Amino acid sequence: MGPSYKKMRVIALALDPVHVGAGGGRIGRVDLTIVRDPVTRVPKIPGSSLAGVYRTYVAMHYEERRQGNDRRPYYPNCAGLGLDEHSGHCRRPDCPVCTVFGFARGAGQEGGFAGLASFTDAHVLLFPVPTRRGPMWVTSPMALERIGKKASVEEGFVQVISKDGEKPEGNLNLGWLLLKVQDVSKGSVLSELPNSLGLPQYMHDRLALVSDSLFPHIVNSNLEVRTSVSIDPATGAAQEKALFSYEALPRSTVLVWEVIAKNPRLFKIGDQEIRLDRHRDPAGQGPEHVLEVVKKAHPYLEHLGVGGMGTRGMGRIKVIEPTGGPSAQAGGQP
Numbered sequence: 001m002g003p004s005y006k007k008m009r010v011i012a013l014a015l016d017p018v019h020v021g022a023g024g025g026r027i028g029r030v031d032l033t034i035v036r037d038p039v040t041r042v043p044k045i046p047g048s049s050l051a052g053v054y055r056t057y058v059a060m061h062y063e064e065r066r067q068g069n070d071r072r073p074y075y076p077n078c079a080g081l082g083l084d085e086h087s088g089h090c091r092r093p094d095c096p097v098c099t100v101f102g103f104a105r106g107a108g109q110e111g112g113f114a115g116l117a118s119f120t121d122a123h124v125l126l127f128p129v130p131t132r133r134g135p136m137w138v139t140s141p142m143a144l145e146r147i148g149k150k151a152s153v154e155e156g157f158v159q160v161i162s163k164d165g166e167k168p169e170g171n172l173n174l175g176w177l178l179l180k181v182q183d184v185s186k187g188s189v190l191s192e193l194p195n196s197l198g199l200p201q202y203m204h205d206r207l208a209l210v211s212d213s214l215f216p217h218i219v220n221s222n223l224e225v226r227t228s229v230s231i232d233p234a235t236g237a238a239q240e241k242a243l244f245s246y247e248a249l250p251r252s253t254v255l256v257w258e259v260i261a262k263n264p265r266l267f268k269i270g271d272q273e274i275r276l277d278r279h280r281d282p283a284g285q286g287p288e289h290v291l292e293v294v295k296k297a298h299p300y301l302e303h304l305g306v307g308g309m310g311t312r313g314m315g316r317i318k319v320i321e322p323t324g325g326p327s328a329q330a331g332g333q334p
């Protein structure tokens with residue numbers, strides 16, 4: 001039967017500014033704010049948003065590869081909320097979209113199915129900040145904990161990796177904030193991150209660690225804020241008094257989230273076994289096959305993105321993999 005679940009950690013790099021809207025709520029000069037963690041105030045992408053985006057892209061993937069004798073349109077039917085009685089989720093035990101992401105209970109139909117995959121919120125792991133030394137990517141002990149790393153830094157200090165032969169400098173500005181530099185050249189968590197996460201080369205000696213109490217402050221005061229105009233779809237012209245501002249996570253922010261996949265063999269839909277791949281024996285399917293389905297969305301994230309304003313060149317994110325391949329761990333209890 002195998003393990004009852006398997007977890008996959010996903011690390012992704014923002015190729016564009018990313019705007020996942022909070023749905024109203026003005027903060028200061030910003031009209032369209034992004035979602036924040038209610039406790040830390042650091043912006044995040046809710047797991048429910050991720051699940052919706054993954055579902056859509058997985059449905060697109062299977063639709064593009066649909067064979068002649070497979071009549072179901074995976075996209076758009078199995079994507080979306082599936083609330084339409086006639087064109088909604090197919091709800092079949094051999095649909096990779098409906099089994100992995102679940103389906104709603106339709107009118108006059110049996111109960112819904114929660115789905116085999118669940119998604120945590122996507123959190124900021126590394127955040128780009130302008131400094132006198134050029135851009136630096138800032139993290140905090142709490143952010144590093146999400147990838148299983150332990151680190152600590154004194155309040156009011158910024159830890160950086162100094163280059164060979166370079167003397168540690170006294171102070172470093174992170175945006176408008178001036179912090180004392182603490183050097184951690186040898187064997188620190190910061191110095192092992194680039195390889196363990198598969199970070200792009202340009203970040204390698206540009207990582208910085210600040211305390212958990214400073215991190216939200218630094219992130220929130222260095223978000224991208226843009227101003228745009230609403231276009232009247234009828235005339236194609238800018239609407240009067242339709243100037244609005246919105247905030248976004250800047251390009252090159254590094255995000256982390258987890259996907260938890262349940263073992264399909266522990267579930268049935270109606271009285272039928274789940275077949276993620278209808279050409280494969282259900283007895284040979286485990287949580288790793290659920291993760292395989294989930295990963296079909298990753299190339300689409302890179303081209304179609306997450307969040308709002310996709311038409312304004314926003315939201316594309318690229319999943320990056322550690323040098324030693326993706327990390328997945330199995331366990332007995334979800």
Ligand SMILES: [Zn+2]
Pocket residue numbers: 074078089090091092095096097098099
């Ligand atoms: Zn379906």
